[in-house]
Amino acid sequence: MSIHRSKSTWAKAYLINKHNRKSATSSPLYQRMLYSISIAVIVLILSGCTTIQGATDESPSFAEGGALRITATTGMIADAAQEVGGEHVSVVGLMGPGVDPHMYKASQGDIRKLDDADLVLYNGLHLEGSMTKIMEKMSKSRHVVAVAENIDPNKLRYSEDGATEYDPHIWFDVSLWVNVTQTIEAALIEADPAHAADYRQNASVYIAKLNTLHQEVQSKITSIPESGRVLITAHDAFGYYGDAYNIEVKGLQGISTAAEYGSKDVSDLRNELVERGIKAVFVESSVPSRSMEAIIAGARSMGHTVRIGGELFSDAMGEAGTTEGTYIGMVRHNTDTIVEALK
Amino acid sequence: MSSDFWIILTACLMSAACGLLGCFLILRKMALIGDAISHAVLPGIAIAFLLSGTRDSLAMMIGATALGLLAVFLIQWLQNSGIQSDASIGIIFTALFAIGVIIISLNARNIDLDLDCVLFGEIAYVQWDTWTANGIDMGPRSVWMLGSALLIILLLLALFYKQFKISAFDPAMAVACGIPVMLFHYLLMGMVSMTSVASFESVGAILVVGMLIIPASTAYLLTDRLGRMLMYSVLTGVVSSIIGYYTAYILNASIAGSIVTVAGILFGIAFVFSPKHGVLIRRLRQRRSQGTAIAE
Numbered sequence: 001m002s003i004h005r006s007k008s009t010w011a012k013a014y015l016i017n018k019h020n021r022k023s024a025t026s027s028p029l030y031q032r033m034l035y036s037i038s039i040a041v042i043v044l045i046l047s048g049c050t051t052i053q054g055a056t057d058e059s060p061s062f063a064e065g066g067a068l069r070i071t072a073t074t075g076m077i078a079d080a081a082q083e084v085g086g087e088h089v090s091v092v093g094l095m096g097p098g099v100d101p102h103m104y105k106a107s108q109g110d111i112r113k114l115d116d117a118d119l120v121l122y123n124g125l126h127l128e129g130s131m132t133k134i135m136e137k138m139s140k141s142r143h144v145v146a147v148a149e150n151i152d153p154n155k156l157r158y159s160e161d162g163a164t165e166y167d168p169h170i171w172f173d174v175s176l177w178v179n180v181t182q183t184i185e186a187a188l189i190e191a192d193p194a195h196a197a198d199y200r201q202n203a204s205v206y207i208a209k210l211n212t213l214h215q216e217v218q219s220k221i222t223s224i225p226e227s228g229r230v231l232i233t234a235h236d237a238f239g240y241y242g243d244a245y246n247i248e249v250k251g252l253q254g255i256s257t258a259a260e261y262g263s264k265d266v267s268d269l270r271n272e273l274v275e276r277g278i279k280a281v282f283v284e285s286s287v288p289s290r291s292m293e294a295i296i297a298g299a300r301s302m303g304h305t306v307r308i309g310g311e312l313f314s315d316a317m318g319e320a321g322t323t324e325g326t327y328i329g330m331v332r333h334n335t336d337t338i339v340e341a342l343k
Numbered sequence: 344m345s346s347d348f349w350i351i352l353t354a355c356l357m358s359a360a361c362g363l364l365g366c367f368l369i370l371r372k373m374a375l376i377g378d379a380i381s382h383a384v385l386p387g388i389a390i391a392f393l394l395s396g397t398r399d400s401l402a403m404m405i406g407a408t409a410l411g412l413l414a415v416f417l418i419q420w421l422q423n424s425g426i427q428s429d430a431s432i433g434i435i436f437t438a439l440f441a442i443g444v445i446i447i448s449l450n451a452r453n454i455d456l457d458l459d460c461v462l463f464g465e466i467a468y469v470q471w472d473t474w475t476a477n478g479i480d481m482g483p484r485s486v487w488m489l490g491s492a493l494l495i496i497l498l499l500l501a502l503f504y505k506q507f508k509i510s511a512f513d514p515a516m517a518v519a520c521g522i523p524v525m526l527f528h529y530l531l532m533g534m535v536s537m538t539s540v541a542s543f544e545s546v547g548a549i550l551v552v553g554m555l556i557i558p559a560s561t562a563y564l565l566t567d568r569l570g571r572m573l574m575y576s577v578l579t580g581v582v583s584s585i586i587g588y589y590t591a592y593i594l595n596a597s598i599a600g601s602i603v604t605v606a607g608i609l610f611g612i613a614f615v616f617s618p619k620h621g622v623l624i625r626r627l628r629q630r631r632s633q634g635t636a637i638a639e
Contacts, residue, residue, distance in 0.1 A: 102457075102459075102460065103459065105465070105597050106465050106467040106468065106597065106598075107467070107591070107595050107596050107597055107598075108467065108588075108591035108592050108594075108595055108596060108597075108598050108601075109595040110467055111346050111350075111467050111470075114471075115346060126398070126460075129459060129460035129461075130459065130460055130461070130463065130464060130465060131465070131468070133400060133472070134465075134468040134471050134472055137471055137472055137473065138471050165398075
């Protein structure tokens with residue numbers, strides 16, 4: 001049943017064909033059938049196209065007096081846009097709960113979501129990987145805004161090793177998210193000046209909530225004894241959190257979830273756990289927990305018990321409709337989990 | 344123009360280019376070279392990043408192209424020195440990929456420098472990645488890039504069809520006829536490398552690897568003649584692109600994934616029902632010959 005034929009068969013066929021082309025076509029009826037079937041299929045598809053394209057949208061567009069349509073890449077941005085936009089906007093997020101933005105794969109429906117949007121919001125700082133380039137191109141012809149664009153570069157963290165690239169995980173510092181909310185507010189006002197007053201009002205309410213949250217996280221983290229204030233996670237997303245709330249952050253992987261970790265990283269981290277007597281490590285909702293389990297097992301073999309302190313939301317929020325499905329709920333959940341485990 | 348049109352056009356250009364090259368790769372038992380190139384370019388983008396300090400697509404493309412060419416030449420060279428073709432592909436691409444991993448983990452471990460982010464494109468976005476020349480919007484960049492790749496392939500195949508054909512089927516005979524076989528092998532490999540890298544940048548890896556192998560394999564089941572095989576291969580690729588795109592539309596799924604799946608299904612149909620080498624026709628022939636044997 002092998003589908004490979006020897007080269008000599010080919011050569012023979014080649015020679016035969018050269019001399020007598022007609023004899024080479026073995027069963028003309030079958031072939032004619034094949035042709036007609038394939039043509040029928042193509043015709044079917046082409047007729048299918050027209051019906052598919054005929055079926056267009058339900059709700060009235062923004063130009064016709066409907067809501068301002070916003071498409072956001074991550075759930076955190078979608079949440080902020082909804083808070084600021086209120087009843088005047090309809091927000092769709094591209095990346096659902098538990099999705100890792102570095103590895104996001106587009107689906108066909110995303111084209112419509114981006115094409116139909118009156119305003120597209122994305123994180124920027126290369127969080128969205130290969131999508132970033134497209135967003136930059138799109139911004140020339142329509143309302144596309146990187147929500148991180150107005151953050152003072154001095155407040156951004158560099159990735160280590162003298163790199164030229166910034167750490168994109170800005171949402172972990174609530175004070176930076178306040179800046180993001182202001183950028184979203186400005187973008188909404190630019191796209192829909194008629195409701196500017198409402199947007200300003202909503203934004204100031206939301207920013208007040210964020211400021212309270214910022215102080216709340218600060219005071220909660222301070223309640224952890226200084227020596228045990230170390231946050232160990234699978235990948236380096238929590239850098240801003242560490243800077244803002246004065247907790248030391250160690251990650252096993254680099255910034256990107258795609259980078260490999262070396263065996264030395266694993267053993268270094270394990271030794272540090274044991275030496276400093278750290279109580280707990282954390283797993284993340286959008287990163288597999290296998291690597292952290294390896295470290296825990298390693299520490300146990302050295303006679304030190306470490307437990308998994310809980311699951312933190314890092315690159316994506318929780319399910320919609322739950323408390324962790326909002327930005328504020330997510331930050332609160334992370335903080336409570338960390339404080340609970342390390343206290 | 345609508346995004347559906349540009350995406351389908353890009354997919355069709357890419358699958359036509361890959362379908363043509365794929366036929367020769369299958370005949371030379373080097374079908375997996377697309378996958379090999381997709382991994383072997385890693386040190387290229389790592390070095391390009393270290394030298395330029397940016398993740399701009401131009402620098403990444405230059406690095407990837409250089410390493411893609413280096414990889415295929417090394418593979419061809421190993422093969423010329425008597426290593427099996429599958430082994431030479433395996434050796435070169437794993438070694439180059441490993442070098443890339445080392446370069447990144449030594450120099451850039453905190454930078455998001457994986458192939459998915461910096462090189463591999465996404466077919467869903469092609470219509471927004473336009474090329475502007477002198478302030479005029481010329482349409483999607485990938486259509487231009489893949490269109491010119493297809494044109495170069497068609498031109499070279501038209502000019503040297505006989506040479507490519509004999510070099511693929513019977514290198515010994517080709518040498519006897521005075522055809523510089525090595526030159527044509529390297530030329531083919533060069534085309535494969537350039538087309539793959541251009542396609543990776545436009546549509547992503549899995550689609551290119553799939554379209555280099557599957558349509559050509561389908562065509563291989565349907566005919567014994569190279570000319571027809573090339574035609575069927577392109578046709579299968581184009582049909583897969585169109586059906587695949589609308590499958591993705593209906594399922595709201597990944598476009599690349601759907602196109603490759605459809606190509607796989609078409610291969611399955613050909614595998615069973617091919618009038619020449621299908622499973623069904625073989626059974627039938629077997630039974631018929633048994634029947635005549637018994638009758639005698």
